Every structure is written in C-alpha cells, then in structure tokens.
Amino acid sequence: MTSRKTQVQKQATGIGGLDRVTGGGLPSGQATLLLGQAAAGKTVLSLQILAKAIERGEGAVFVTFEESPAQVKRDASSFQWAEHLLDSDRWQLIDARPRLDAEVAGEFDVEGLLSVIGASMAQCGATWIVLDGIDQLLQYQPNQRTAIEQVRRINNHCEEKGWTLLLTGKANGNSIAPAHLEGIEFLLSATLILSAQVCNQQLKRSLRIAKFRGSRHVTDEMPMIMGDDGIELPYHEVLPDSDAAASNERISSGVVKLDKLLDGGVYRGSSLLISGRPGTAKSTLAGHFAEAAAQRGERTLYVSFDELSGPYVRNLASVGIDLRSPIESGLVRFKSMSAYTAPVAEHFLTLRRLLDEFEPHCLVIDPISALLKTSDEASMATEHLVDLVRRRGITTILTSLSGLLDPQGEATRGQVSTLADSWIVLDYNVRAGERNRSLSIVKSRGSAHSNQQRELLLSNKGIDLADVYELGTEVLMGTARVALENEEALIQRRQKLERKQRRLDLERRMAQAELERQRLADELRLEEEESSESEALVQVYRTQIRERRDPDRKKPSAHNGGGEGEPS
Amino acid sequence: MSDPTQSGEYSMPVLILFVTGTAPRSQRARDNLTRMLEQIELVDIHPHEVDLLKQPEESIKHSVFATPALMKVSQNGDVAILYGDLSEEGRLQRFLSDLGSE
Numbered sequence: 001m002t003s004r005k006t007q008v009q010k011q012a013t014g015i016g017g018l019d020r021v022t023g024g025g026l027p028s029g030q031a032t033l034l035l036g037q038a039a040a041g042k043t044v045l046s047l048q049i050l051a052k053a054i055e056r057g058e059g060a061v062f063v064t065f066e067e068s069p070a071q072v073k074r075d076a077s078s079f080q081w082a083e084h085l086l087d088s089d090r091w092q093l094i095d096a097r098p099r100l101d102a103e104v105a106g107e108f109d110v111e112g113l114l115s116v117i118g119a120s121m122a123q124c125g126a127t128w129i130v131l132d133g134i135d136q137l138l139q140y141q142p143n144q145r146t147a148i149e150q151v152r153r154i155n156n157h158c159e160e161k162g163w164t165l166l167l168t169g170k171a172n173g174n175s176i177a178p179a180h181l182e183g184i185e186f187l188l189s190a191t192l193i194l195s196a197q198v199c200n201q202q203l204k205r206s207l208r209i210a211k212f213r214g215s216r217h218v219t220d221e222m223p224m225i226m227g228d229d230g231i232e233l234p235y236h237e238v239l240p241d242s243d244a245a246a247s248n249e250r251i252s253s254g255v256v257k258l259d260k261l262l263d264g265g266v267y268r269g270s271s272l273l274i275s276g277r278p279g280t281a282k283s284t285l286a287g288h289f290a291e292a293a294a295q296r297g298e299r300t301l302y303v304s305f306d307e308l309s310g311p312y313v314r315n316l317a318s319v320g321i322d323l324r325s326p327i328e329s330g331l332v333r334f335k336s337m338s339a340y341t342a343p344v345a346e347h348f349l350t351l352r353r354l355l356d357e358f359e360p361h362c363l364v365i366d367p368i369s370a371l372l373k374t375s376d377e378a379s380m381a382t383e384h385l386v387d388l389v390r391r392r393g394i395t396t397i398l399t400s401l402s403g404l405l406d407p408q409g410e411a412t413r414g415q416v417s418t419l420a421d422s423w424i425v426l427d428y429n430v431r432a433g434e435r436n437r438s439l440s441i442v443k444s445r446g447s448a449h450s451n452q453q454r455e456l457l458l459s460n461k462g463i464d465l466a467d468v469y470e471l472g473t474e475v476l477m478g479t480a481r482v483a484l485e486n487e488e489a490l491i492q493r494r495q496k497l498e499r500k501q502r503r504l505d506l507e508r509r510m511a512q513a514e515l516e517r518q519r520l521a522d523e524l525r526l527e528e529e530e531s532s533e534s535e536a537l538v539q540v541y542r543t544q545i546r547e548r549r550d551p552d553r554k555k556p557s558a559h560n561g562g563g564e565g566e567p568s
Numbered sequence: 569m570s571d572p573t574q575s576g577e578y579s580m581p582v583l584i585l586f587v588t589g590t591a592p593r594s595q596r597a598r599d600n601l602t603r604m605l606e607q608i609e610l611v612d613i614h615p616h617e618v619d620l621l622k623q624p625e626e627s628i629k630h631s632v633f634a635t636p637a638l639m640k641v642s643q644n645g646d647v648a649i650l651y652g653d654l655s656e657e658g659r660l661q662r663f664l665s666d667l668g669s670e
Contacts, residue, residue, distance in 0.1 A: 096633040099649050105638075105659035106596075106652030111588035112620035112635035116627040137634060140651050 008189075008214040011127070011164045014052025015045075017233025021209065021218035027189040031155045031165040035178055035185075036194035041205060041226055042168040043067065045194065046130040047076045048230040049166065051085040059090040059126035061117060066133030069095045079230040092120045096137065104140045110150045113137075114157050121163065129158065130166045135180040144182075151184040171195070176210045189213045194224070200375055202343050207233060223345035223377060234349035235384045239391055251296070251395060254288030257465040258439070261454070263447040266422060269393040270445070271386055273416050275400040276426030280437055281458055282399040283312070285426070286364045287321040288462055289397050294326035298361035301354055302334045305370035309334045320461045333358050339370040347371060348381040352388065362395045368416060369400040379416075386419045421445040426456065429477050436477035439465060455481060583615040583667075584639040586632045593653040597636035600654035610667055638663070 010024035019025050026032045026049075034042045050060040064072050072093060076082045085091065096113065117129060131154070138147040151167070158165040167188065169178025176193060177185050185191050191211040197204050205224040209217045218236065225232045250265035253272075259265040266272050274282045290300045302323070304312050313323045313334070326332040335354060337347060355363070365371075372378045382398075389396045398416060417423050423442040428435050437456035441449045454465040455477045468477055585601060587594035598617075605613060618626045620635055627633055638650040640663065650663045 094628060095631065097631065098634070098651075099631060099647070102649050102651055103659060103663060104651045104656075105663065106600075106655035107593060108634040108636060108651045108653065109588070109591060109593050110634065111591050111594075112586060112624075112627050112637075113633040115588060115620045116624040116633065119624040140634070142652070 010215070012052075012056075013049045014056065015048060015231060015233070016238060017222070017236040018207070018231075020238055021222065021233065021236050022190075022212060023215055023217060026164060026166070027213070027215070028164050029159060029162040030189040031158055031167055031187075032190040032192060033178065033185055033188045034166055034168045034192050034194065035171050035176065035210070036168075037171045037196065040171070040194040040196045041224070041231055042194055043072065043075050043132055044079070044226060045192075045231050046132060046166045046168065047072070047085065048079065048081060050091060050128055050130060051076070051079075051081040051230075053128050054088045054090050055081070055084045057090075058128060059121075059124040060128035060130070061092050061094065061120045061124065061126050062130045062132065063094045063096050063113075063117065063134075064132045065096050065098070065136040068097070069093050072132075078228075080228050081230055090124050091126070092124055094120060098137050098140065102140060104142060107142060107146045108140070110154060114154065118161070121161070127162070127164055128166070129163045130168075132168045134167060135170060135178065139180050144180075147181060148183045148187075151181060152187050155187055185211065190215075195221075202340075202375070204343055204345075204375075204377070207231075223343070223380075225343070225346050225349050227346060227349070232349060234345045234352060235380070237352070239388065247393065252292045253285070254290075254292035255285070255463050255465065257454075258285075258463075261441060261450040261452075261465070262422070262444055263449055266395060267446065268395055269390065270421035271390065271396040271398065271419070272422040272424065273398050273400060273420035274424045274426060275402050275417070277402050277428065280426035280428065281456060281463060282401075282426055283366050284316065284319050284321065284458065284463055285424070286366050286397050286399055287316040287319075287323060290323060290332055290362065290364055291321050291326070293362045293395075294323075294329075294331040298331070299358060300326070300332045300362040300364060301358050301360040302332050303351065303354075303363070303365045304334065304336050305339045305365070305367060306337075307366075308336050312336075318460065319458060319463075333360070339374050344371060344375055344377045344381045348385060351385060355388070355392065355394070360394060362397070363389055364397045364399075366397075366399045367401050368398040369402075372400070372416075382416055383419060386416075417442070422447075422449075429455075431477065431480065434478040434480075438468070438477065582641050583613060583664075584630070584641070585615045585617045586626070586630070586635050586637045586639065587617060587619055588635045589619060589621045591635070594636045596653040596655060597638070600657075600660065601638065604654070604657065604660050604664065608661065608664060610664065613667065640664075640667075642666075 009028040010022065010026065011028035012019050012025040013022075034045060036042045047062070050062060053060055062072065067075070073086060076085055094116065120126070121129065134151070138150060141147040141150070154167075155165065167184075169181055169184070171193065172179040172182070175182075176191055177183065189211075190209070190213065193208045193210050195206050195208075205226060206221045207224045208221045209219060222233050222236055225234055247268040249268040250259075250263075251268050252259050252265045253262065274285055276282050290302055293300045309327075313327065316323050323332055323334070327334055333354070337350070339347070342350075368382060372382065386396070398420060400416060422444040425440050425442050427438050427440075429438050430436075437458065438453050439456045440453040441451070453468055455468050457464045457466055466481065468481060583601075585597060587597065601615060605611060605615075615638075618630075620627050620632075630639060632639065632649065634651045636651075636653055638654060638660075640648045640650075642648075648663065650660065654660045
C-alpha cells in the first residue's frame with residue numbers, strides 16, 4: 001500500500017505519443033484536467049482514450065454536460081476507433097445536461113451525480129470516467145468556492161473508488177486555470193492543455209502537459225494531429241530502439257563521376273542535401289539516385305512536394321532516367337504531396353506512416369524546402385524526420401530550393417544543411433553569355449571528398465560531370481571550357497607531331513649512319529684483302545731473290561726457268 | 569420499477585424534491601420547502617421526495633444531477649426545475665407562485 005502511494009501508477013491512454021511523453025499514461029485512480037478552447041479536441045481526446053480502453057477490455061462512463069449524446073457519438077463516429085466505442089456495451093453515455101430553464105435558489109451539491117455515476121460504473125465494470133463540460137452544471141452554483149469544493153468532492157470520490165477521471169475544462173486565455181472553475185487545477189493530479197490556433201491560414205493543434213504531479217514528463221508544447229486515426233502526437237511516438245549501426249557501405253549516387261568525388265558514393269543510411277536554384281538539376285540528381293537504388297533492387301519512397309507523379313516521371317524520362325519501370329514494379333513508391341494543404345505535423349505523420357508501411361531502403365524528398373516554407377514548425381519536422389530515417393538506416397536525399405538572391409538560402413534556414421551528412425550545392429555559372437550548371441560538394445561527413453567545383457552536364461543520358469578549368473581566379477565552363485579544351489588538344493597534337501618528326505629524323509639519320517658504317521667496313525675489308533695479297537707477293541719475290549743470289553747454288557733448278565735466272 | 573412510473577403519472581401539479589439522503593443541503597432544502605409551503609398556505613401539497621442515493625436511475629430519467637433540486641410538473645406537462653438548498657426565499661416563492669392559483 002505504501003509503495004503504491006509513493007509512486008504514481010499510470011493508466012495507458014492507448015495513444016502512443018501521449019503514453020510516451022507521460023511515461024506510461026495518465027495518473028491511475030486520480031483526476032486529469034483536460035483544458036482547452038472550444039474545438040481544441042477535449043471531447044475527442046477523452047473519447048479516444050475511452051475507445052482504446054474499451055479495446056483493451058476496460059470499461060468506461062462518459063458524462064456529457066454540454067453536448068447531446070447524439071452529438072457526442074457524432075464526434076466519435078468520424079474516427080477509425082469509433083466502432084470499438086459505439087458498438088460496445090462496456091461503456092455508458094450519461095446525458096447530464098442541465099435544463100435550459102433551470103433556476104437556482106441556494107447552493108447544491110453533486111452527491112446525486114456521484115450516485116448515478118457509481119451505479120453506471122458498477123454496471124460496466126468501468127475504471128475510466130469522463131466528465132465533459134461540468135462547468136455547464138457548476139456555473140449555476142451561486143458561490144464559486146462551492147463549485148470548486150464540488151470538484152474536490154468528485155476528485156476525492158474518484159480516488160476512493162480508484163476511478164481514473166478525465167475532467168474537461170474551458171481554457172481561459174493563456175492561464176492554466178479553467179474558466180468558471182479557477183482553482184481546480186491545484187486539486188487535480190495532472191493538467192493537459194489542448195490548443196487549436198490558426199496560423200498562416202492553417203489550424204495548428206498542440207498539446208502540452210502543464211502539470212503531472214510526481215512524474216517526469218515532456219513539458220514542451222507538442223504539435224498534435226487530429227486525423228482519421230484521431231489524436232496523435234507525430235513527433236513523440238516511440239522511436240526505433242537504438243541508432244542504426246553506422247554503415248561503411250557506400251552506395252552509388254547514380255552518377256559515376258559524382259561517386260568518385262564522394263570517395264565511392266554516399267554512406268548507406270546517411271542523408272544528402274542537394275540545394276540549388278530553380279533548374280539546377282536537383283530533381284535529376286535525385287532521380288538518378290532512385291534509379292540506381294532500383295537497379296540494386298532496393299525500395300525507394302519518392303516524395304514530391306507540389307509536383308504530380310505524371311509530369312515528374314516524364315521530365316526525368318527526358319533526361320534518360322527511368323522511374324516508370326521501378327514504379328510499376330513496386331520498387332519506387334511515388335507520393336505526391338501538397339505542402340500547403342495540411343499542417344506540417346500531418347505531413348510528417350503521413351511520411352512516418354509511409355515509412356512504416358513501405359519500409360524503404362532509400363527516401364527522396366523533392367524539395368524539402370516546399371515544406372520549410374510553410375511554417376517555422378517545419379524545421380523541427382525536418383529534424384525529427386532526419387533523426388527518424390537515420391535511426392532506421394534509410395539513405396535519404398533531400399533537395400532544397402534556394403532563392404536567386406540567396407543561393408544557400410532555405411537549406412540553411414531549415415537547419416537541414418547542418419543536419420544532413422553531406423551537402424551538394426548546384427548552381428549556375430553565368431559567363432560570356434552562357435549559363436552553365438555547376439556542382440560542388442560543400443560537406444561530406446566521413447569522406448575525403450573533392451573540393452573542386454565541377455561542371456554539370458545535362459544530356460538525354462542524364463547527368464555527367466566535367467572538370468572545370470581555372471583561368472586566373474575564375475573557373476571556365478561551357479564553351480569557354482570547350483574552347484580551352486580544344487586549344488589544349490591542339491597544342492598537344494602539335495607537340496606530339498613534333499616529337500614524332502624528331503624521332504623519324506633521328507631514325508633516318510641513324511639509318512644513314514648505319515649504311516655509311518657498312519660501306520666503310522667493306523672498304524676496310526677490301527683494303528685488308530689487298531694488303532695481304534701484296535704481302536704474299538712480296539714474300540715470294542724475296543724468296544726468289546734470295547735463292548738466286550745464293551753462292552752455294554749448284555745448278556739452277558730446271559723448273560726455275562734456267563736462263564732467266566742466270567747472271568750474264 | 570413501480571415508483572418511477574408512479575411519479576410520472578401525476579394528474580395534479582406536483583413537486584418532486586430530489587435529495588441525497590441526509591446530506592446537509594438536502595436537509596436544508598426539505599426544511600426550506602416545508603416552511604415556504606406553510607408560508608404561502610399550500611399545506612395540502614405534499615412534495616414527492618426522490619432519494620438519488622437509493623434510486624440513482626431517477627437521476628437519468630429526470631435529468632437531475634445536482635442535488636437538492638426541486639422539480640415542478642405542471643398539468644400541461646411543463647417541467648421547471650430549481651436547483652439548490654432553496655435558501656433564497658424570493659426565488660423559491662416565485663417558483664411556487666403559480667401553484668396557488670390552480
């Protein structure tokens with residue numbers, strides 16, 4: 001008993017975001033004040049909590065002091081959870097509207113009300129009780145202090161019985177005290193303030209936990225959505241358990257030369273921001289990415305703000321990017337959204353639901369800046385989105401349109417450029433009567449990336465990159481680049497020819513020299529032959545003379561020619 | 569189940585006082601009503617009393633959730649209600665004023 005008293009027990013509301021920000025639900029067996037202006041969603045929130053409770057097998061009683069029971073049912077009927085509520089016999093709806101012509105003669109109390117509630121609670125085994133618009137009854141109380149006493153009485157009664165009470169109250173400006181019942185906020189354990197304000201022609205709903213006795217809770221004003229699923233807190237739903245493991249895998253951007261500049265591509269699970277002015281080929285680059293993902297067999301959720309699927313796909317086809325086939329095969333899901341038709345929080349929720357349902361490997365949002373234009377909340381939405389996709393390991397491309405006067409404009413306004421892991425800026429370079437597209441990588445976390453600006457060439461085969469030429473402090477693109485390229489090529493060709501000429505020259509001279517060498521060698525050989533022959537003759541001659549002059553010569557040899565050799 | 573049908577079928581103008589047991593305000597309302605009926609000489613009218621602690625379903629039937637409350641059902645079926653312990657004599661007297669004329 002003591003441990004139960006020291007720690008607040010909570011009863012789940014079944015609304016994921018609300019249960020998360022309250023750390024498990026509303027104080028069990030105690031009272032929560034739901035405060036808000038008319039149409040802020042008080043009745044819907046309480047009905048939704050009851051519907052979820054009934055779905056879980058719990059019981060509930062709803063006491064309406066303001067709307068007719070039929071109206072209360074209509075309030076619920078447009079939501080998907082309505083059937084759990086309307087068809088169930090585990091709840092009772094009590095019409096406690098005071099009579100229109102009621103008069104007052106002195107103070108009254110709520111014992112009768114508690115009596116009838118007690119009977120109904122017992123009948124459906126209820127633990128939840130909603131008192132909707134009790135100020136309508138208590139305003140008849142001649143003394144306001146008595147009215148507050150009565151809320152205290154109700155609160156104590158619920159605590160005794162262990163009922164979890166939701167009490168709605170009308171907001172009184174920015175005060176956390178309800179109109180007609182100032183002071184009850186001190187009595188009750190928790191206070192939720194709902195608000196609905198028109199901001200830039202859009203209705204922005206929010207929920208804030210103004211008080212939660214004895215429990216940690218989120219204190220921010222949280223954007224709230226009221227859609228088919230009822231009330232949701234899109235930014236505060238449960239996040240995937242842990243951070244996705246940082247991947248070292250590089251995946252292609254779809255442009256081979258860009259992958260080289262990025263040191264092999266973008267990291268899987270990272271986010272890439274492509275910013276640039278209109279017509280700088282942001283969508284084309286994004287399209288390349290999605291096409292490449294599809295070729296790897298990966299799913300891509302492709303979100304286009306303010307552009308329809310048909311024209312978008314056709315435009316990409318004109319630069320050789322085929323999104324039609326992956327869309328048809330189901331690898332690319334194209335979702336066209338209109339930035340201004342819904343509050344940012346609703347767009348965020350739609351994206352979140354699509355991510356849940358489609359489980360893509362890659363996400364493209366083109367352009368995220370359309371969303372950022374709509375309200376200040378968008379940057380928070382983007383932050384949550386980038387966080388969400390990072391946790392899920394989804395590789396994301398966001399494009400952002402920059403203004404003409406401010407090329408880095410909206411990308412930085414939404415803080416996207418600081419959030420994204422990599423940032424590519426596309427731009428024009430206007431020079432010598434030409435407008436040429438350029439690409440530069442501003443940042444790329446965890447990569448040795450090129451710091452060079454490149455010329456971006458767009459053809460019917462998509463994007464290609466060309467090196468740019470520096471001329472003094474300027475970079476040359478387009479015709480100027482081509483001219484310079486031609487000039488360089490010409491010079492190179494000339495140099496090559498000259499070298500060839502010189503080599504041929506030398507070869508010819510070498511050949512001539514070789515011929516000369518052979519001629520001289522022949523001459524030498526002839527000379528040597530000649531000299532050896534004459535040497536031999538000289539030898540013969542000398543021998544003859546020696547023989548002829550020999551005093552011991554007996555007779556001239558007959559074959560020596562006799563008379564010829566004889567001295568006269 | 570017999571009581572509620574009974575209370576719905578009065579042929580005369582009738583007063584129903586909704587109370588919760590012996591709660592102080594309920595007690596005061598009984599006393600204030602009795603005193604006023606004597607004061608305006610309508611002693612032959614006997615208010616019917618419904619104790620919501622015993623018959624909570626009467627609360628829903630008559631749409632009376634604050635106690636004490638005094639309900640007046642006219643012959644033509646019109647219903648009027650006066651909340652509170654009936655301590656404001658002027659209001660109570662005005663509320664009962666048309667009963668004497670009939």
